[in-house]
Amino acid sequence: MIRVILTDIEGTTSSISFVHEVLFPYAAENMAEFVRDGHQSSLEISEQLDAVAEVSGVERKDIEGLIDVLLEWIREDRKETSLKALQGMLWQKGYQEGAFRGHVYADAADYLQRWHDRGLRLFVYSSGSVKAQKLIFGFSESGDLTPFFSGYFDTRVGAKREPAAYQTILNELGVEAGTVMFLSDVEAELEAAASVGMKTVLLVRDGNKPSASSHPVAEDFSEVDALLQAR
Structure with missing residues (x-):
């Protein structure tokens, strides 16, 4: 029996276009000023710049060089x-300033609440930071959806296409793999989750279902729910 839902965000609960046409451009347009203004006054920003310098090889004191790296990384996604x-x-x-609201599909918002009320534990696993995950659901067009979630995972547990990341999540949750259903629009992520024993569903939000898939396919969360009910 499925007791835990682990869901991706982009292309699953939320539109890909919102991320690429709203969030990424906002970050690209504001990153330089944000770093220049905060690199000395904010320990949180400073710690992340330490990591950027370590990965990129750019000197830590070269703020403009680090900004260039960050902008390139944004372009590369x-x-x-x-x-x-x-x-x-x-x-x-x-x-917080009202520049945008988080996009969450109406069916996703509906079923997140239904599943929560039904006693399922809901978690997010996304390449976006835990902070970003909480924001898209906390400031969503459907209101604050964060009360429905029990926790969040990002790339600190590992890459989403690596089985080890899903095993780490299972270890942290302390549950059997067969009680977890992972939802994503990326088959490679589903393959990684399935390899450690999780149940999986491929979300196809554009309606173009693949001719063949090793995973159950759903166009929205009502179809995911039908798969849950059938188990």
């Missing part, structure tokens, strides 16, 4: 933990 952390800080500012 690089899954670098330090970048994701800084983006999360920036997006918090944007959400």
